[in-house]
Amino acid sequence: MVNFIFKHRKKWELLGKHIEWRGRFSMLWVMTQNKQSLVKVKDVTVKGKYIEGFIENSLLDQWNKTLGKYESNERAMEIISEIYTKIEESNGVYVTYTMPEK
Numbered sequence: 001m002v003n004f005i006f007k008h009r010k011k012w013e014l015l016g017k018h019i020e021w022r023g024r025f026s027m028l029w030v031m032t033q034n035k036q037s038l039v040k041v042k043d044v045t046v047k048g049k050y051i052e053g054f055i056e057n058s059l060l061d062q063w064n065k066t067l068g069k070y071e072s073n074e075r076a077m078e079i080i081s082e083i084y085t086k087i088e089e090s091n092g093v094y095v096t097y098t099m100p101e102k
Helices: 075-088
Strands: 002-008 011-014 018-021 026-033 037-041 043-047 050-057 062-069 096-100
Touching: 011 096, 026 075, 037 050, 037 062, 043 075, 075 096
Parallel strands: 002 018, 026 096
Antiparallel strands: 002 011, 018 043, 026 037, 043 050, 050 062
């Protein structure tokens, strides 16, 4: 698992297959692989060949959306690293990312 947690401005910690951010950076907008949805996600997780975004939760439920499906776990990990880099290089509050087709 590869987790990244935003603890201080532009400071991440590697913990598993998951990106989560808190603090100054607040929004990641992702265009899904099939280009059917533009989604504001709170964190991004690799589950096998799938990349999922956490959308929202309530007392009894949690909403996730599949952002893309790739040929291997290795490819999904490459993409989550690209997302991490894009967030890391961002100077603003908003970051956008388009999921690649392959």
